[in-house]
Amino acid sequence: MRTISPAASAELVPDGAVVMIGGFMGVGSPHRTIAALVARQARDLTVIANDTARPGVGIGKLIGAGCVARAIVSHIGTNPETQKLMLEGKLAVELVPQGTLAERVRAGGAGLGGVLTATGLGTLAAEGRQVVQVGGRDFLVEPALRADIALIAARSADYAGNLVYSLTARNFNPLMAMAAETVIAEANEIVPLGVLPPDAVHTPGILIDQLLERPRVA
Amino acid sequence: MAAEIKGWDRNRMAARAAQELQDGWYVNLGIGIPTLVANYIPEGVHVTLQSENGMLGIGPFPYEGEEDPDLINAGKQTVTELPQTAYFDSAESFAMIRGGKIAMAILGAMEVAENGDLANWMIPGKLVKGMGGAMDLVAGVGRVVVVMDHTSKHGESKVLKSCTLPLTGQAVVNRIITNLGVLDVVPGGLKIVELADGVSEDELRAATEATILG
Numbered sequence: 001m002r003t004i005s006p007a008a009s010a011e012l013v014p015d016g017a018v019v020m021i022g023g024f025m026g027v028g029s030p031h032r033t034i035a036a037l038v039a040r041q042a043r044d045l046t047v048i049a050n051d052t053a054r055p056g057v058g059i060g061k062l063i064g065a066g067c068v069a070r071a072i073v074s075h076i077g078t079n080p081e082t083q084k085l086m087l088e089g090k091l092a093v094e095l096v097p098q099g100t101l102a103e104r105v106r107a108g109g110a111g112l113g114g115v116l117t118a119t120g121l122g123t124l125a126a127e128g129r130q131v132v133q134v135g136g137r138d139f140l141v142e143p144a145l146r147a148d149i150a151l152i153a154a155r156s157a158d159y160a161g162n163l164v165y166s167l168t169a170r171n172f173n174p175l176m177a178m179a180a181e182t183v184i185a186e187a188n189e190i191v192p193l194g195v196l197p198p199d200a201v202h203t204p205g206i207l208i209d210q211l212l213e214r215p216r217v218a
Numbered sequence: 219m220a221a222e223i224k225g226w227d228r229n230r231m232a233a234r235a236a237q238e239l240q241d242g243w244y245v246n247l248g249i250g251i252p253t254l255v256a257n258y259i260p261e262g263v264h265v266t267l268q269s270e271n272g273m274l275g276i277g278p279f280p281y282e283g284e285e286d287p288d289l290i291n292a293g294k295q296t297v298t299e300l301p302q303t304a305y306f307d308s309a310e311s312f313a314m315i316r317g318g319k320i321a322m323a324i325l326g327a328m329e330v331a332e333n334g335d336l337a338n339w340m341i342p343g344k345l346v347k348g349m350g351g352a353m354d355l356v357a358g359v360g361r362v363v364v365v366m367d368h369t370s371k372h373g374e375s376k377v378l379k380s381c382t383l384p385l386t387g388q389a390v391v392n393r394i395i396t397n398l399g400v401l402d403v404v405p406g407g408l409k410i411v412e413l414a415d416g417v418s419e420d421e422l423r424a425a426t427e428a429t430i431l432g
Binding site for chain 1: 269270271272273286287288289290292294299305306307308309311312313315316345346347348349350351352353354357358384385386387388
């Protein structure tokens with residue numbers, strides 16, 4: 001697998017695209033690709049992610065730079081810019097319970113139409129959702145999510161695109177790697193084939209379409 | 219006025235909540251006062267803390283200079299790992315939450331109602347935090363304990379007959395620990411379990427809008 005520059009990766013994300021972005025409060029987010037999207041002045045993106053981090057951090061950079069028109073996330077409480085833009089009507093925010101978001105992404109990547117969950121019953125999260133009974137219990141029908149592009153981050157990659165994540169930086173990354181037409185991965189290091197123990201690989205290379213070149217010293 | 223400073227402070231509330239922990243349990247602690255509960259785990263009680271961003275076995279906060287930016291709790295504080303720690307992705311994390319593997323969640327709240335309804339994620343028109351993992355936690359864990367101040371900054375009860383704010387879950391709270399005492403959600407209303415230091419039953423009742431039985 002050849003590698004591409006951050007700028008080239010940003011060119012693969014057209015304005016208006018639906019983009020999944022890994023990370024939890026910026027930890028495990030693809031920071032170099034995000035910076036390149038800000039530099040390219042991407043517009044009208046729909047971002048599917050856990051949260052919008054904080055202003056100036058991770059996905060917060062995309063929010064602050066006006067790249068995002070719509071966000072499907074579980075939490076915006078740590079980013080006042082997201083809240084302000086939402087209240088001003090400049091950013092559409094769809095809030096989804098975190099576990100439901102994870103399962104909707106997983107379902108999208110696994111070729112499923114969606115999942116049934118009791119999470120959110122009797123709350124605003126149930127608005128517009130079909131309720132079905134299975135085994136005498138109520139469940140919400142939560143449709144699968146897919147994206148045009150997934151931007152993910154790992155600790156290590158090899159040149160087959162196999163990925164290993166670090167500690168709590170894993171979060172949504174392996175799920176999103178399954179659920180998009182084009183998957184762009186960036187890693188802190190790229191190692192030769194054979195270095196990553198095969199039974200330690202978290203995300204197999206079949207899922208990765210583009211691999212960012214190794215980080216350069218600025 | 220000194221007379222208004224009654225009951226437990228944040229740390230005493232956390233210490234009281236820590237008494238809820240049982241040996242061998244897997245537990246999820248929410249952000250804020252619930253996070254402080256980890257400082258008061260009773261001697262001889264071994265619990266494993268789950269962090270919904272993908273970790274079982276949260277260790278103490280790191281020493282300065284030893285932080286790993288990839289190792290955080292759900293409140294984005296850097297933490298450390300323990301010898302038994304395991305990491306996993308967000309789907310697996312919430313599978314264990316919804317799947318009933320976590321014995322208890324200790325969460326903060328904006329409002330709790332006498333039927334166990336919980337509101338803790340938004341104030342329409344003012345503040346929208348998002349539910350994060352809270353809706354999944356209350357839907358899936360064995361027991362939900364809320365730790366919060368009994369009244370708002372304006373002195374209004376946060377323990378209500380019914381919640382005014384959008385719900386996180388319906389009839390999900392088992393026990394409420396506030397600066398004034400401990401209340402259980404039981405059929406027909408709330409039951410006083412314990413009064414905080416220096417708080418009388420009359421004072422607790424007066425500060426509570428919800429029905430207190432007995």
